[in-house]
Amino acid sequence: MKALEIQQLHTYYGKSHILQGIDLEVGEGELVTLLGRNGAGKSTTLRSIMGMTPARDGHIRIFGTESTHLPPFRIARLGVGLVPEGRRVFANLTVDENLKVPVDSPGHWNIPRIYELFPRLAERKRHQGKQLSGGEQEMLSIARVLLLNPRLLLLDEPSQGLAPLIVKSVFEVIVAARDAGTSVLLIEQNVRAAIEVADRAYVLDRGQITHAGSAAEFGQDEQRVQELAGASAQKWEFTD
Numbered sequence: 268m269k270a271l272e273i274q275q276l277h278t279y280y281g282k283s284h285i286l287q288g289i290d291l292e293v294g295e296g297e298l299v300t301l302l303g304r305n306g307a308g309k310s311t312t313l314r315s316i317m318g319m320t321p322a323r324d325g326h327i328r329i330f331g332t333e334s335t336h337l338p339p340f341r342i343a344r345l346g347v348g349l350v351p352e353g354r355r356v357f358a359n360l361t362v363d364e365n366l367k368v369p370v371d372s373p374g375h376w377n378i379p380r381i382y383e384l385f386p387r388l389a390e391r392k393r394h395q396g397k398q399l400s401g402g403e404q405e406m407l408s409i410a411r412v413l414l415l416n417p418r419l420l421l422l423d424e425p426s427q428g429l430a431p432l433i434v435k436s437v438f439e440v441i442v443a444a445r446d447a448g449t450s451v452l453l454i455e456q457n458v459r460a461a462i463e464v465a466d467r468a469y470v471l472d473r474g475q476i477t478h479a480g481s482a483a484e485f486g487q488d489e490q491r492v493q494e495l496a497g498a499s500a501q502k503w504e505f506t507d
């Protein structure tokens with residue numbers, strides 16, 4: 268069974284035909300990245316998966332259940348956790364309080380395990396959300412969703428606005444989630460960072476999938492990476 272199966276997905280905003288027949292899969296325990304430039308339709312794909320902008324045509328199945336026309340709360344109950352764009356942490360709650368907001372759900376992730384995985388958050392336990400750096404806020408918003416013990420984790424551009432070293436720490440956490448058995452769909456504009464951690468990669472361009480394959484293979488195609496990453500490609504590297 269696949270964690271996520273999307274077949275011939277078509278999504279519109281009013282008359283604008285945004286997603287034009289998308290096919291995409293995430294296997295169980297797989298980390299898949301969906302890449303694409305600004306406006307390619309990445310966030311719209313997430314919105315359709317979550318039922319926020321329902322598809323007009325096509326199928327979405329989550330762990331074998333047809334979810335195409337289910338409302339968002341039913342989709343969440345299938346075990347889907349979304350880390351939205353823009354790090355919505357509670358600014359006036361401490362890190363510890365932020366982590367206690369999700370309802371307890373049994374599974375691998377609990378607060379002690381989270382602090383083990385995110386030592387930076389453990390150090391800043393009593394700091395308020397608004398006192399954290401962008402990277403720490405991103406980690407906190409991922410941590411909160413992990414505490415729901417999702418079977419399928421969706422992340423919308425977690426690297427946005429973060430320095431390369433911080434992106435590395437954030438992505439290590441995503442890999443740890445995958446290694447703990449969570450299936451992951453990572454939406455990214457940061458091509459090089461994403462293909463370094465992903466098992467497979469899809470490229471979305473103007474609402475259509477233009478590439479699907481192993482992330483390692485994609486990474487070796489320097490010309491394709493350059494085209495997609497544009498100017499940011501030269502600037503990007505992981506440094507230890």
Ligand SMILES: Nc1ncnc2c1ncn2[C@@H]1O[C@H](COP(=O)(O)OP(=O)(O)OP(=O)(O)O)[C@@H](O)[C@H]1O
Pocket residue numbers: 280283285303304305306307308309310311312456
């Ligand atoms: N609420 C909306 N109403 C109408 N058009 C929209 C709406 N939201 C997005 N669009 C359009 O849909 C297209 C795809 O947008 P989407 O946000 O999915 O792209 P994206 O790949 O996630 O890019 P970004 O990285 O900028 O979020 C864009 O042309 C955008 O202008």
